[in-house]
Amino acid sequence: MTNGIQVYGTDWCGLTFGVREYLTNSRIPYDYYNIEQDEQARDFVLAMNDGRKRFPMIVVEERVLTSATLNELQKTLEESRHGV
Secondary structure, three states: OOOOEEEEEOOOOHHHHHHHHHHHHOOOOOEEEEOOOOHHHHHHHHHHOOOOOOOOEEEEOOEEEEOOOHHHHHHHHHHHHOOO
């Protein structure tokens, strides 16, 4: 993991696409993990969600967001920048 933000999801998921598009358009660097192609990423998502595949799952530094809205993501990013 090279960035403070990781996005876990699938290429076909519209919500995952929306999160990735938002981060890209905002010029916020992130790492993307496709849970259908990356076994470790899938296992991590399952471990963090009581054995369920919930995506997009977003990790901002050490905070885990599942099924977050863009507003929740924006708030978390702002808190992260300000050290809250």
